Amino acid sequence: MSTVRVLVGTRKGAFILTSDEKRAKWEISEPHFAGWEIFHITGTPADPNRLYAAQSTGWFGQLIQRSDDAGKSWQPVGNDFSYTGDPGTHQWYDGTQHPWEFKRVWNLVPSPTDPDTIYAGVEDAALFRSSNGGQTWQELAGLREAKGHLWQPGAGGMCLHTIILDPNDANRIYTAISAAGAFRSMDGGATWQPINRGLKSEWELPDADADVGHCVHSLAMHPARPDVIFMQKHWDVMRTDNAGELWHEVSGNLPSDFGFPIAVHAHEPDTVYVIPIKSDSEHYPPEGKLRVYRSRTGGNEWEALTQGLPQSDCYVNILRNAFAVDSLDSCGLYFGTTGGQVYASADSGDSWTSIVRDLPAVMSVEVQVLP
Amino acid sequence: MIRVKLPVHLRTLTGVSGEVVLAVEEPVTQRSILDALEAKYPTLTGTIRDRATQQRRSLVRFFACGQDLSHELPDTPLPDAVVTGVELFLIVGAMAGGA
Numbered sequence: 106m107s108t109v110r111v112l113v114g115t116r117k118g119a120f121i122l123t124s125d126e127k128r129a130k131w132e133i134s135e136p137h138f139a140g141w142e143i144f145h146i147t148g149t150p151a152d153p154n155r156l157y158a159a160q161s162t163g164w165f166g167q168l169i170q171r172s173d174d175a176g177k178s179w180q181p182v183g184n185d186f187s188y189t190g191d192p193g194t195h196q197w198y199d200g201t202q203h204p205w206e207f208k209r210v211w212n213l214v215p216s217p218t219d220p221d222t223i224y225a226g227v228e229d230a231a232l233f234r235s236s237n238g239g240q241t242w243q244e245l246a247g248l249r250e251a252k253g254h255l256w257q258p259g260a261g262g263m264c265l266h267t268i269i270l271d272p273n274d275a276n277r278i279y280t281a282i283s284a285a286g287a288f289r290s291m292d293g294g295a296t297w298q299p300i301n302r303g304l305k306s307e308w309e310l311p312d313a314d315a316d317v318g319h320c321v322h323s324l325a326m327h328p329a330r331p332d333v334i335f336m337q338k339h340w341d342v343m344r345t346d347n348a349g350e351l352w353h354e355v356s357g358n359l360p361s362d363f364g365f366p367i368a369v370h371a372h373e374p375d376t377v378y379v380i381p382i383k384s385d386s387e388h389y390p391p392e393g394k395l396r397v398y399r400s401r402t403g404g405n406e407w408e409a410l411t412q413g414l415p416q417s418d419c420y421v422n423i424l425r426n427a428f429a430v431d432s433l434d435s436c437g438l439y440f441g442t443t444g445g446q447v448y449a450s451a452d453s454g455d456s457w458t459s460i461v462r463d464l465p466a467v468m469s470v471e472v473q474v475l476p
Numbered sequence: 477m478i479r480v481k482l483p484v485h486l487r488t489l490t491g492v493s494g495e496v497v498l499a500v501e502e503p504v505t506q507r508s509i510l511d512a513l514e515a516k517y518p519t520l521t522g523t524i525r526d527r528a529t530q531q532r533r534s535l536v537r538f539f540a541c542g543q544d545l546s547h548e549l550p551d552t553p554l555p556d557a558v559v560t561g562v563e564l565f566l567i568v569g570a571m572a573g574g575a
Contacts, residue, residue: 141485163572165483185521
């Protein structure tokens, strides 16, 4: 019987939850890195016992931790995220140019084939890669050449929060940056181009169709269809069928098309999930009802999934990296809230249960299925 | 020998349970103590002062002899009581509200 391991990053530490494949009873670890913000903790597909965690505080800055024994012990690895050369400047809130300054790591994405290769998305927005298990990091500086001088931070900072490695083409990488947009490399990260055509930001940008500047919140792709990408934008749920050449809106009948995470079913490439949030200023579910919305048609037609989720007085948020999908035959879904709950579904979202209720605010959720 | 007390999170990070004792050549300054500390515990690099600028991180404080030395220049000699090991050089996480 398989084991399921859920990795949860929170404002005050990381937690590891384990269950068998029934996903009915869960063991919850003691806090790892107690007191530290864990923006992301993730496992490595090529070596499930190899975990990485992005650990930070306002006091002591950024650390990267690595475990080679599934979290039983941890080793700090490299935390030198120096930009390549003179990174120059980007737009600041007041319209002036501002120097690029490293603040923290938002997202860690290991290679699907090599446990020592891992990518890090950071604030101020840049992409780094390590080929030695996190000991040293090199910036893929070509990304900043994709009009980086025009990027500017949103309210949450100018963060590179999403990295998608195409499992079918090692040269193709997608990234997304808050208040900058989506970007694609076709040469393993050496050069990049913005892929934002079709996005519209009428209320956020003076030019609603600008090449860069759109506030992309997250991206999701099914590995069997790497040309199809789904996007939760600041407002609007979007889809491209041609690897980002052109996007079209698939918000359809959602009660709000604002939100943070987006996910795709493990076995059904046209089944997509979002968790609507009321608005950009009211970061909680519409009507106080926590609802996951599922589309089985690749967008536009959405159904509310509510069984087991609070349907009154719920005012939590679900952050962009806090939604994960497992690979079991009966697809499992997991998301964490700023209220400290982690909800799980073992039936593709039809029903939900909270597998832990009272953690610190959840920053990230990942899941591993172990043989 | 210089006696340094780390804040709890950095003691956990380094696996140190008590004080850190460092041999530091005179003149003993904030910079020379931090250089010695990072040489002994490389994982502390970047946690007390910024890697690029070498400036003290804004929410880290340096106390000794009942004084806040955080705003002294990094190469200013430290008090004799620190140099002789009579007094601890305290590295402190600043009081900060919020989450």
